[in-house]
Amino acid sequence: MTLRLYDTRAQQLRDFVPLDPENITMYVCGPTVQSGPHIGHVRAALSFDLLRRWLIHRFGRVTFVRNVTDIDDKVLANASETEQWWALAYRMEQEFTAAYTGVGILPPTYEPRATASIPQMQELIATLIERGHAYPAADASGDVYFDVRSWPEYGSLTNQSVDAMEAAQDADPRGKRNPQDFALWKGMKDGEQPDAAWQSPWGTGRPGWHIECSAMSKRYLGAEFDIHGGGLDLRFPHHENELAQSTAAGDPFARYWVHNGLVTVDGQKMSKSLGNFTLAADVLSERDPLVVRYALAAAHYRSSLDLSESSWTEAEAALGRIRTFMARVIRAVGGRYGSFQNDIPSSFAAAMDDDLGVPQALAVLHETVREGNAALDAGDADSAVTALRAVAAMTAVLGIDPLAHSGAAATAGEAAAASALDALVQTMISQRAQARADKDWAAADRIRDAIAAAGITLEDTPAGTHWSIDG
Template identity: 50%
Template sequence: MAGDGGVQNAATGLRLYDTASHEVSRFEPVQPGKVGMYVCGATVQSSPHIGHIRAGVAFDIIRRWFLRLGYDVTFVRNVTDIDDKILDKACADGEQWWARAYRYEREFTEAYDELGVMPPTVEPRATGHILDMIHLVERIVDNGHAYVVRDEAGELTGDVYFDVASWPHYGELTHQKQGSGDSTDEAAAVADAMGPSVDAAGEDKYNPVDPADLSEAKRDPRDFALWKRPKDTDPLDARWITPFGPGRPGWHIECSAMSYRYLDGMFDIHGGGLDLRFPHHENEMAQTRAAGYETARRWMHSAWVTDKGEKMSKSLGNGLSVPAVLADHSAWVVRYALGSVQYRSMLEWSDQTLAEAQAAYERIVNFISHAAETLGEQPDREEIAAVMADALPVDFVAAMNEDINVSRALAAVFTQVRAGNTLMAQPVPDDDARARLRGSLVAVRAMLDTLGLDPLADPWVDGGDDRGGEAAEHKALSVLVDAQLAARAEARKERDFTAADAIRDELAAAGITIEDTPAGSTWSVA
């Protein structure tokens, strides 16, 4: 779909929020017709929870809207597969750090797949880009914005710190004041509003404490590690030999290296969760520019999932694992719940949130199945995928173009559902009414597809399981086939055997076997 027919006229109205400017402004790509996105992915230390996946769904919707607008999108989502917590937890559990990282990387991938998040164009691992990071650190040192630490004997320790005082632009992303020690910066204010920043175990809930930040070797408390000396407990295969001594990368340098590696020259958007604004993205922006490279033109952040008003996190003990949630609810319902509000809005996770998503599913599937029954056909996936932004309802386009306002976009979906139901309420819809009904059906499915929610698209119709009583994909198939069987029964009652046979043959072609019994017709997947 990307690039088919070029960028749509609707694209000229797209406006997006920028964290650095605090403004919603018109989107203009770095390269005409192309969009480069880098979204910070998982630190694969443990299993994913719903709070982690919310950002994945949010930026998936943003990406899908760019595609619907006709842009060619390069979407990079990294994997942080080495850091203090991965090493420490692997050591505590008596396992290889890289084995732990890979196991949880697979869990994140499965969670993304199950919730309909499109695979990234590129998914680089931090450990695959060590040479890129070393080169970047060397550039920053050579440019006078970082310093290499030596011990009392003059030997290289492996520590390299970014010199914040040397970079006058530091703080531009989160609007902090240089050198004042002012605690009223935006990041701190947000954290304060969400409650105490330290949990019962003394761990920072929002920005994990980097042990290097406590080093006496730092010239300034604000300085942060670009490269880190190994701890005594670090295994030998988690250390790299560098011009500044043995060690491993700091967290922030990883994303600077990978974003530059894959998006140089077409870097439109850097995204991630709200908790990454500071220190991660602030530090990332500073070190990338200090190396002499351009950084993202626009920074976007998705808000947290909250549980009873508090950010969902492992340290709070309220993190709901993805498998646990999917055990009681279909994946479609969970995705709808995660993506049903604008990405910058906090999402309160509750039984009511999921109940509303389930009700939306039933309303949508009922409309799609009944409209197909009335029309005698269901538009195929190719037709739905080919509907570009300019052909979608104007209220949906306006909502998506105003900083991806999904709540308003869903309202536009249900406006079309109501219009279609009104047309079907006519005793005998005429040709004009049928044409309008088909238009509503196509529009509803294309809008849902933009949100990753077309019930007749992958992964919702690809296989299935029995989670939540009955998986969304099986429910959708059941509703659609039952509607066809009802139409066939009515045709047979009217002795219109040609129409009845046509329905049977259509279902057979789709792999559905019909068995007629004295109690009625049943079906199964051939």
């Protein structure tokens, strides 16, 4: 099987042929840490966590870089007298990390901050000036701009002509040759914090947003790397500008461009500027993190995801079916089901190889659960264990293994509630068993009906009666 990914630049599915099959290289634009993450940020990071996990399964080693933009107009604007810009950026970075960790997103191989790569950015700017693709502003403001008309390929990522583009809004237009030229370096303005500026050959200032990722990706992955990822909203101008400045400087840059779809609210992109966002911390405080991960992963990564209350309900029910099946088999065989790393079904692998088809892969997962339950009901323990091994392998790759998360996800309060519920149900099971022993069938049926009405399923086995929450 060959992994195929949708390359945004080529606008088609392409066979994935890495530079080095022994080490896949991947760069994903991380957050600008001016405020805390909303659930759309988590969905974006999760999309590339799923891709990374599948690449690890297919190739073994993946060097994954996700940056932090800790110096930016928005960061400076949100700072205050009581919390300086660098303190705000660090606090918000921790909030992003907590949200990512909460839903099981693997930490990056490297997570560079923009402020730690200023020399590399200045070196890249100097190269662009030397090659005739950038220029310092004529008014001695300290600004440096990329000359979009000097690079014929500008617009190739989004298939736009320069004449059709709006003026770049990332800097004051003072000293620009063309309205579409974008800032590589921003001269310090009156009233800006002195510690938010660095010396440069063009004057004291700070980097523009776009130059950061070009410099950091080259520093950590080299002049050419396999995959550049990010949200669909970053295609223009951010990724278009990255591509232009890196290739104009002589670097091959990214071989594949992969973009995830957005989380929407009533058809509109979820964003801080529109005020229609849901904070990730609020979602994770109210729901099982595994349910959140499942709900955010269930739609194809390139599609828009409109979240509603039913999204969480459906995810919880789906995980409940998986969890119940796994618990049934483990109980039946005493936990002896061996190693499962190589038990990925071919149909699951085919779905994941087809542009990371997680919805189709989940369909294979749930069909395997159904087959495993049927095998258990028929007394076919061997087939049930085979199904369990496949389910364990699939959920591990997707990061939704209920067995791996069951202990970590429960708080002390949840554990106490579970213990109390078990005591009550066990008492009713004992009462039902006594009624059956006394041949009081009406009483036994009433107890079973009461348990069922509470959403609890009983399973009578030769080893005793077990209960589970309906999924």
